[in-house]
Amino acid sequence: MEPRPRSFYVLTAFFALFILFLYGPTLTIGILSFQGPGGGLTFPMRGVSLYWFFDLFEQQAVGDIWGSFRRSLALGFMVMVTTIVVSVMGGLAFRKRFPGSTILFYLIITALVIPSILISLGVGLLFNQAGINVHWSTSGFGAQLTWTLPFGLLIMFAVFNRFDKSYEEAARDQGATAWQTIRYVVLPIIAPSLIGVALFGFTLSYDEFARTLLTSGSKNTLPLEIYGMTTNVTSPVLYALGTLTTVFSLLVIGFFLGVAVWMNRRRASKGSDAGKGLV
Amino acid sequence: MQNLRESKSLIGWLMVSPLALVLGVFLVLPIIMITIVSFWQATEFSIIPAFEFDNYEFLFGSPVTYTVFLNTFKYAIITWVFTFLIGFTVAYYLAFHIHSLTWQVALFLLCTIPFWTSNIIRMISWIPFLGRNGIANTTLISWGVIDEPLEWLLFSDFSVVLAFVHLYTLFMVVPIFNTMMRIDKSLIEAARDGGANGAQILWNVILPLTKPGIMIGTIFVVTLVMGDFFTVRIMSGSQSANVGRLISNDIALLQYPSASATAIVLLLTVLIVIGILLRFVDIRKEL
Numbered sequence: 001m002e003p004r005p006r007s008f009y010v011l012t013a014f015f016a017l018f019i020l021f022l023y024g025p026t027l028t029i030g031i032l033s034f035q036g037p038g039g040g041l042t043f044p045m046r047g048v049s050l051y052w053f054f055d056l057f058e059q060q061a062v063g064d065i066w067g068s069f070r071r072s073l074a075l076g077f078m079v080m081v082t083t084i085v086v087s088v089m090g091g092l093a094f095r096k097r098f099p100g101s102t103i104l105f106y107l108i109i110t111a112l113v114i115p116s117i118l119i120s121l122g123v124g125l126l127f128n129q130a131g132i133n134v135h136w137s138t139s140g141f142g143a144q145l146t147w148t149l150p151f152g153l154l155i156m157f158a159v160f161n162r163f164d165k166s167y168e169e170a171a172r173d174q175g176a177t178a179w180q181t182i183r184y185v186v187l188p189i190i191a192p193s194l195i196g197v198a199l200f201g202f203t204l205s206y207d208e209f210a211r212t213l214l215t216s217g218s219k220n221t222l223p224l225e226i227y228g229m230t231t232n233v234t235s236p237v238l239y240a241l242g243t244l245t246t247v248f249s250l251l252v253i254g255f256f257l258g259v260a261v262w263m264n265r266r267r268a269s270k271g272s273d274a275g276k277g278l279v
Numbered sequence: 280m281q282n283l284r285e286s287k288s289l290i291g292w293l294m295v296s297p298l299a300l301v302l303g304v305f306l307v308l309p310i311i312m313i314t315i316v317s318f319w320q321a322t323e324f325s326i327i328p329a330f331e332f333d334n335y336e337f338l339f340g341s342p343v344t345y346t347v348f349l350n351t352f353k354y355a356i357i358t359w360v361f362t363f364l365i366g367f368t369v370a371y372y373l374a375f376h377i378h379s380l381t382w383q384v385a386l387f388l389l390c391t392i393p394f395w396t397s398n399i400i401r402m403i404s405w406i407p408f409l410g411r412n413g414i415a416n417t418t419l420i421s422w423g424v425i426d427e428p429l430e431w432l433l434f435s436d437f438s439v440v441l442a443f444v445h446l447y448t449l450f451m452v453v454p455i456f457n458t459m460m461r462i463d464k465s466l467i468e469a470a471r472d473g474g475a476n477g478a479q480i481l482w483n484v485i486l487p488l489t490k491p492g493i494m495i496g497t498i499f500v501v502t503l504v505m506g507d508f509f510t511v512r513i514m515s516g517s518q519s520a521n522v523g524r525l526i527s528n529d530i531a532l533l534q535y536p537s538a539s540a541t542a543i544v545l546l547l548t549v550l551i552v553i554g555i556l557l558r559f560v561d562i563r564k565e566l
Contacts, residue, residue: 022445113499117506125313204395
């Protein structure tokens with residue numbers, strides 16, 4: 001192995017600093033959330049305790065943390081499932097050009113780049129004028145989909161651009177119907193990427209805030225609850241909540257990555273050697 | 280043949296119908312609604328259907344609008360410069376200096392995980408760093424670099440841009456890394472054989488080939504920064520404004536027609552910027 005050039009070490013140091021920049025602040029509030037009861041929003045630590053975590057669950061003044069968490073969780077699942085189904089269907093359809101596909105493609109890009117506050121305002125106004133009450137499970141749900149679907153679809157487009165069509169042709173030659181081809185050939189092949197779509201769908205919804213602001217109605221989701229707290233809570237209880245929800249996000253991410261690794265292993269061990277030229 | 284093509288289109292339409300429905304109801308209709316309401320009238324208590332240009336006249340007649348739009352562009356440009364420099368360097372390191380695929384994937388994931396956690400929490404996390412008695416100030420004072428705590432660290436343009444760079448550099452890293460991974464390594468070897476040094480390879484080979492990724496990253500960063508309204512509010516301590524805040528302030532005052540007019544102007548501005556950027560890249564080819 002040839003020796004590493006000097007630039008490698010410089011860039012490694014740069015990368016390490018970047019990672020520190022990314023994670024440092026979050027780690028800091030993780031530490032600060034264990035402040036003693038007399039502690040403030042910054043160092044020094046005045047003792048170490050779980051005081052602020054207990055405070056989070058006792059103090060009613062902070063708001064309905066558990067309720068908003070449950071709503072965010074439910075909404076996250078709804079958005080995740082819808083994103084997977086709609087993205088797969090859209091991805092399959094977009095493999096062929098059909099009349100209107102270009103317009104639809106540009107709408108997807110628009111959904112991605114449109115300032116979130118326009119969705120919030122527009123959906124709010126629309127429901128208002130139609131005489132329908134905004135609610136997190138209707139207007140909030142739809143508003144979040146305009147953010148998660150473009151990501152899901154872009155992933156599916158990337159997947160199908162690299163998809164080897166000869167698998168499908170082989171299935172068809174064997175007499176499989178269109179549905180059987182999709183169910184037993186296409187879906188199993190793209191399954192690992194669906195983990196990615198699921199991860200995007202759930203986490204982007206769980207943390208979504210700008211598009212839910214005017215569309216969730218009287219019951220807040222967790223990010224809205226946190227946003228409200230930033231203006232009127234000035235104790236480490238805010239950090240305690242931040243730490244808990246970040247830990248939860250990390251668990252979710254870890255779970256999805258774990259499933260992805262497991263699927264790859266399973267595929268590697270159960271996959272056939274067909275086409276590898278082994279006799 | 281005609282029938283076959285029609286039935287294929289029909290299947291295509293059926294498959295995208297849920298997508299079209301969602302985008303129709305939650306993207307197209309809201310934009311139409313905002314456009315309509317931007318011509319309405321507002322009193323203190325209600326909004327009244329009308330067709331007048333008052334909201335736009337007020338918007339374009341007010342010097343505040345121009346300051347705020349300039350400010351928005353300022354944030355977008357400064358943030359772009361930093362996210363590009365950092366994002367390109369990080370992607371370059373991952374794509375060309377890490378040789379094992381496992382390590383590449385692991386380090387890449389390490390870069391992307393924060394993207395899947397809460398933006399607001401990541402913003403708040405800067406407060407203990409930047410405050411008057413925060414970590415940055417106490418460290419600098421203990422090192423003897425400064426005598427007085429720096430006031431401009433938190434609730435300033437500095438902290439706003441810092442938060443933007445912190446939140447959005449990932450949007451540069453991912454597309455740039457993606458394009459770099461697809462560069463044929465033999466091109467770089469050919470350049471080296473031709474006598475090019477590292478800097479020349481970077482400038483004449485890698486940078487031009489990475490342009491599509493840079494453009495996609497740029498579109499993400501610029502639109503996210505231009506459409507933002509809460510980063511500026513939280514990180515500037517309500518002391519500076521961008522267009523997003525102008526809109527959200529109007530919304531808070533229930534001035535929906537005037538908020539809508541500003542929103543339409545913002546949307547057009549963003550679309551023009553993207554239209555210019557899209558001239559340099561074909562997104563469908565780059566996925």
